[in-house]
Each structure stands twice: as structure tokens, then as C-alpha cells.
Amino acid sequence: MTGSPVVGVLALQGDVREHLAALAAADTAARPVRRPEELAEVDGLVLPGGESTTMSRLAVLFGLLEPLRERVAAGMPVYGTCAGMILLADKILDPRSGQETVGGIDMIVRRNAFGRQNESFEAAVDVASVPGGPVEGLFIRAPWVESVGARAEVLAEYDGHVVAVRQRNALATSFHPELTGDHRLHALFADMVRAVN
Amino acid sequence: MSTLPSTPQSTGAPATGTARVKRGMAEQLKGGVIMDVVDAEQARIAEDAGAVAVMALERVPADIRKDGGVARMSDPNMIEEIIGAVSIPVMAKSRIGHFVEAQVLQALGVDYIDESEVLTPADEVNHSDKFAFTTPFVCGATNLGEALRRVAEGAAMIRSKGEAGTGNVVEAVRHLRQIKNEIARLRGFDTNELYAAAKDLRAPYELVKEVAELGRLPVVLFSAGGVATPADAALMRQLGAEGVFVGSGIFKSGDPAKRAAAIVKATTFYDDPKVIADASRNLGEAMVGIDCDTLPEGERYANRGW
Numbered sequence: 001m002t003g004s005p006v007v008g009v010l011a012l013q014g015d016v017r018e019h020l021a022a023l024a025a026a027d028t029a030a031r032p033v034r035r036p037e038e039l040a041e042v043d044g045l046v047l048p049g050g051e052s053t054t055m056s057r058l059a060v061l062f063g064l065l066e067p068l069r070e071r072v073a074a075g076m077p078v079y080g081t082c083a084g085m086i087l088l089a090d091k092i093l094d095p096r097s098g099q100e101t102v103g104g105i106d107m108i109v110r111r112n113a114f115g116r117q118n119e120s121f122e123a124a125v126d127v128a129s130v131p132g133g134p135v136e137g138l139f140i141r142a143p144w145v146e147s148v149g150a151r152a153e154v155l156a157e158y159d160g161h162v163v164a165v166r167q168r169n170a171l172a173t174s175f176h177p178e179l180t181g182d183h184r185l186h187a188l189f190a191d192m193v194r195a196v197n
Numbered sequence: 198m199s200t201l202p203s204t205p206q207s208t209g210a211p212a213t214g215t216a217r218v219k220r221g222m223a224e225q226l227k228g229g230v231i232m233d234v235v236d237a238e239q240a241r242i243a244e245d246a247g248a249v250a251v252m253a254l255e256r257v258p259a260d261i262r263k264d265g266g267v268a269r270m271s272d273p274n275m276i277e278e279i280i281g282a283v284s285i286p287v288m289a290k291s292r293i294g295h296f297v298e299a300q301v302l303q304a305l306g307v308d309y310i311d312e313s314e315v316l317t318p319a320d321e322v323n324h325s326d327k328f329a330f331t332t333p334f335v336c337g338a339t340n341l342g343e344a345l346r347r348v349a350e351g352a353a354m355i356r357s358k359g360e361a362g363t364g365n366v367v368e369a370v371r372h373l374r375q376i377k378n379e380i381a382r383l384r385g386f387d388t389n390e391l392y393a394a395a396k397d398l399r400a401p402y403e404l405v406k407e408v409a410e411l412g413r414l415p416v417v418l419f420s421a422g423g424v425a426t427p428a429d430a431a432l433m434r435q436l437g438a439e440g441v442f443v444g445s446g447i448f449k450s451g452d453p454a455k456r457a458a459a460i461v462k463a464t465t466f467y468d469d470p471k472v473i474a475d476a477s478r479n480l481g482e483a484m485v486g487i488d489c490d491t492l493p494e495g496e497r498y499a500n501r502g503w
Contacts, residue, residue, distance in 0.1 A: 012465055013228040013249060015221075034466070049225050051249045051285055058247060058465055082225070096244070096284055111284060117222055117308035118331050121213045126205030134207065140222050141286065141308070158207045179221045 005193045008033035008042035010068075012058040014050020014083060018178035025183045026190040036067045044077035044193035047084030049140070049176050052111065053096045055083055065100055072104040077169040077196055079189040085165075085172035086111060086143050093146050104170040106149030113144040113161070114174075125175065127156040127164050130184050137163070137175035144174055169196060219333035219353035222309070223417035226250055226286070226354075226440055230430065230461050231419070233257050233444040236275065237282035239453070246457035250286040250308070252442065253279040258315050258362025259445035259484065262496065268316045270298040276305050288335070293502050294320025296329070303332040309354070310334045312347075314501035315361045315444075324502065327351030337421065339372045339499055341379035345400035345408070346503075348416055355414055357438070358499040359422015362445050364486030366423040368499055369433060373420055377437045383409040422499070425450070425483045427463030427476040434467035451481030 004027055009019045011032035023030035023046065033039050045068075047055075059065045072078050072088075080088040087102045089109040114120070117140070125137035137158065145162035148154060156164035156173075163174040169192060177185040212218075229249025234240045240251045255271040256264065270291055280287045286308035291298035293312055298319075302310050310332050312325055327334040328351035337358035338344035344355045357376070359369030379398070383405065386394055391409055395402040407415050420438035424430050425446035433441050441464050443457075450456045459476040466472035494500065 011228070015224040015227060017227070018224060050227075051225065051229065053244065053285060054229060054247050054249050054461075057245075058461070061247075061462065062465075116306050117286065117333065118303065118306060119213065120218045120222065121211035122215055122218055123207065123211045124209045125207045128203060128205055134209075137207075138217055138221050139211075140218060140225060154204045156207065157204055159211075160206075176221060179217060179224060 004029045005043040005190065005197050006031065006041065007044045007046065007190070007193055008039065009046045009048055010055070010084075012055050012062070012064075014048040014055065015176070015178055016048050019046045019048045019081075022178045022183045022186040023190070026186040028190050028193065034062070036063060039064065039067050039071060043197045044079075044189070045071070046189070047078065047080035047087045047102070049082035049084065049178070052083035052086040053099055056087060056100045059102075060100055065102065068102045072102055072170065075169050075196065077189065077192045078104060079171040079185075081173050081176050081178060082140065082142055085109060085174055088170055088172045105165055105167045105172055106151050107165055108146045109143045110146045111143050112141050114139050114142045117141055123158060125156050125158050125163065127185070129155060129166075130188060132184065135177060135182055135184060136180045138179050139175050142174045214331035216353070220416050222286075222333055223335070223354035227417060228465060229440045230457075230464050231288065231440065231442045232447055232457060233442075234279060234448070237278045239448055240279045240283045242454050243447070243457055244283045244285050246454060247461035248285060248457065249440070250288055251279065251283060252288045252290065252311065252444075253307070254290055257445040257448060258498070259364070259449050260362075261315060262362045270295070270301065270316070273301065273305055276302070276307065280306060290316055291325070292316040293318040294323050294325055296325040299325050299330060299334075303330055307332060312336050312352075314358055314498045318501050324350050327353075335419070337499075337502065338376065340375045341408070342398035342400045343503070344376060344414060344418075345398060345404045348404055348414070349401050352416065354417045354419065356419040356421040356442055358502075359420065360489050360492070361422045361498055363423050363489055363492070364425040364446060364449070364484040365489050366425070366429045366432065367489055369420050369422040369424065370436065372422075372499070373433060373436045373438055376414075376418065380408055380413060384412055424460070425486065427459045427473055430460045431463045431467040431473050434464060440464065446484055449484035456480050456483075
């Protein structure tokens with residue numbers, strides 16, 4: 001493809017600005033997505049950090065959930081951080097009643113698994129397919145992956161828990177690279193988008 | 198679990214309570230609505246309506262105004278009930294300078310502490326040292342200097358003070374405009390002028406320089422105080438607030454669940470008048486509200502803190 005791929009950030013709520021900046025640094029044309037017609041225009045999509053219950057509720061309310069499911073099922077590259085990871089899980093261990101996910105990764109996630117805000121932390125995390133040493137992992141009321149199916153590849157574990165997963169065109173991390181200024185995971189995702197388009 | 202043998206295992210020591218972890222938490226709330234709730238049932242209504250967090254307190258500001266007397270930190274039982282009722286973050290208020298109330302809130306496991314002018318100040322000189330806590334703090338401000346003094350004390354999030362419990366958005370508009378205008382002015386200064394600007398703002402030079410470079414506060418900025426309608430919430434976002442606190446405006450109205458959902462919708466689609474119009478239909482009665490000009494000086498919460 002010619003030019004930069006267009007990568008959207010789901011902008012219902014959460015740390016959208018930081019993802020847009022990280023995607024721009026990874027040489028993509030980044031833009032916010034709040035409506036189905038905006039979703040239709042992007043080559044790939046980031047599901048940002050935020051509150052997963054709020055985001056899924058707003059996605060239903062604004063008719064985005066089904067279009068999101070369709071695009072992800074059709075192979076659109078997608079990257080979810082924290083709440084975004086929860087949205088990409090085929091199953092949530094302890095969902096709020098009626099909490100919907102987009103799905104796309106054959107995994108079960110546990111929300112707030114690392115604890116409440118007082119337990120939130122940062123730590124160095126080695127991630128497979130990210131060269132150049134560990135990334136700075138910012139875990140904020142973070143989920144972890146309880147179990148993964150055969151099709152999902154575990155990219156990183158912290159303290160014995162799965163915190164980064166990839167399944168074909170879908171990538172998910174428990175932590176927030178968008179808040180650190182280290183854009184290697186966004187660069188990896190940008191490569192995934194370029195490979196498809 | 199089908200962990201590949203090549204999966205890197207990380208076990209490095211975790212660092213809690215860092216500035217990035219505290220400020221990063223507020224980044225997750227952006228674009229959202231934080232609602233005052235006084236019990237578990239209201240907390241569930243707020244969560245179902247799409248709130249990104251709830252503020253647990255015994256009385257909403259409108260009732261604090263009505264009742265008078267000293268307003269203090271809420272009962273730990275009530276805060277714990279709310280923590281148990283919802284999965285979204287729970288915030289709670291300490292009095293200005295009452296660092297022991299803040300210690301108690303941290304021990305209870307609240308996710309954010311609001312050192313709030315809505316409660317009766319405990320210290321008329323000092324705010325709490327917020328670096329001494331793992332739990333992050335949000336503080337109110339009426340102007341840029343005040344906001345940066347709070348950040349200098351360790352606040353990880355700033356909100357306008359507004360005039361809580363009035364249902365009148367005029368003071369929140371004033372404070373947000375003031376903060377945004379002062380930031381815009383700093384952007385136009387050359388480096389020589391920033392030293393004098395810091396002196397005028399009564400704020401640390403390093404923070405003033407950072408704001409001049411970023412063109413925004415180094416922490417998330419929300420609006421608070423007086424939001425009662427979906428259009429109020431959208432107004433605050435169009436004026437530059439990254440999210441909205443709603444206090445008395447929801448549970449002092451005729452149909453709280455409906456109004457809460459409508460305010461969430463208008464906060465997300467703050468720049469789409471059609472969505473705001475739809476969200477504003479048939480919400481029942483808004484809270485009654487108070488004309489701020491009729492408030493005696495002593496009853497203005499925004500004057501508390503400095």
C-alpha cells in the first residue's frame with residue numbers, strides 16, 4: 001500500500017490522546033473513531049485504556065458493537081490495552097451483568113486482577129516479538145489473562161500471569177505502553193496493519 | 198495453558214504509587230462522567246448508566262448546603278458498601294488539610310481521594326502532602342496558579358471547583374475559562390517571561406515551564422460544580438474539560454437513572470448537538486438550583502483552599 005495506513009482509536013472514553021500520539025510516532029495516520037461510518041474508514045483500530053464496563057455500554061448504545069465484531073472477525077488488525085484487552089477477550093471471567101465484549105482473541109480475562117488503584121504498579125516486562133529489551137509496563141487496575149486457547153500466542157508473562165497475547169491480527173496487553181513514550185508495541189501493531197493492507 | 202516455551206517471564210519488582218501510575222489512572226477516566234453517590238443502590242445506578250467512577254459521600258453538596266454544620270469524611274461502612282457494589286473505581290472526599298482522613302480513605306482502598314472544598318476545611322494554611330500517599334489525589338482549582346500549587350503538592354488530577362450543590366454551572370465555566378486562558382497566555386511567553394509568570398502565578402517555575410511547553414496541565418483536567426443537564430456537561434467539554442464530575446445534579450433530579458445516562462451520552466458526543474438534543478428529551482425535572490449571586494460570601498465553597 002502507498003502512504004501511511006489509517007489507524008483509528010475507539011474514542012468513546014479513555015486515554016485516546018495518548019494512543020493517537022503513539023500511533024502517529026509509529027508512522028500511521030491516526031484518528032479517533034466514535035461512529036460506525038468512521039470505523040468503516042480505518043485500516044486498523046486501537047481499543048484504548050479506560051473503564052471496560054463504560055466502554056462496552058457506550059459501544060452498544062451507539063450501535064458500534066456489531067460493526068466492531070464484524071470488522072474484527074473479518075481480520076481488521078486490532079490492538080487493545082487494559083480495558084481494550086478486556087473488550088478483545090472472547091470471555092470475561094467475572095463480567096458485570098450484561099457486559100458485552102467485541103471478542104477476537106480466544107482467551108478468558110479477569111478484570112482488575114492485579115488489584116485496585118493502590119496495587120497499581122509499574123515494572124519492566126519482556127515481550128516476545130518486541131526487540132531491544134523490556135518495555136516499561138504500567139499496570140493500572142489491570143486485568144490479566146486467566147487462560148488462552150490454542151490459537152492465541154502468549155507474548156509476555158509478569159509474575160506468572162499472562163499480560164500480552166496475540167492471535168493473528170489481534171494484539172492485547174494488560175499494560176499501557178501509550179503512557180510511557182516507548183512506542184515499540186505501537187510500531188509492532190503498525191507493522192501488523194501494513195502487512196494486511 | 199498453552200504458554201509457549203519461549204514466552205519471556207518477567208518478575209522485576211513492582212513500583213506502586215509512582216507519578217505515572219497515579220496520573221495514568223486519571224487518563225483512563227477521560228471522556229467520562231464521575232457521579233456523586235450516597236449508597237450502594239445509587240452506585241449501581243451510576244455504573245449501569247455508564248459512569249467511569251463514583252464519588253462516595255454521605256450527603257451530596259446540595260444537602261450539605263441545606264443542613265449546614267461541619268461536613269466531614271464519610272462513614273467507612275458506607276464507603277466499603279459502595280466499593281463492594283460496583284466494579285468501576287470509587288473515589289471519596291477528605292477535608293482540605295485533613296491528612297488523617299486521607300490516610301483512612303487510603304486504608305479503606307478507595308481508588309482516588311478528593312481533597313475537597315465541599316467539606317469543611319481542617320487546616321486554613323496547609324493542604325495535605327499528597328506525595329505521602331499511594332492513593333492518588335484530585336483537587337479543585339479556580340485558576341492556573343491554584344491548580345499548579347496542588348500539582349506541586351502531589352495532586353495527580355485537577356478539577357474546576359465550580360460552586361458545588363447549586364445546580365448552576367456559571368462558576369465552573371468561570372474557573373475552566375480562567376485556567377484555559379492562563380495556559381494560552383503562557384504559550385505566548387518567551388523563556389525570559391516565564392520566571393515572572395511563575396512568580397505571578399505563585400507556582401513552581403518548573404511546572405509553569407512544563408505547562409507553557411505542553412499547552413495544557415501536566416495532569417488530567419475535569420470540570421466539577423453545578424452540572425445539572427446533558428448540555429451543561431457538553432458545554433464543559435467544549436470549554437476544554439477532559440471529563441465531568443456531577444454531584445447533586447443526578448440524584449437530586451426527577452429521574453436519576455435516565456438523567457445519568459443522558460449526561461454520559463452528552464459527555465461522549467459533546468460536539469454533536471443532535472445527540473445532545475436527543476439526550477435532553479423528557480428527562481423529568483432537573484434539580485432546582487441556586488443563583489450564585491445570591492450566595493453569601495461565607496457559603497461559597499470555591500473560596501475554600503488557596
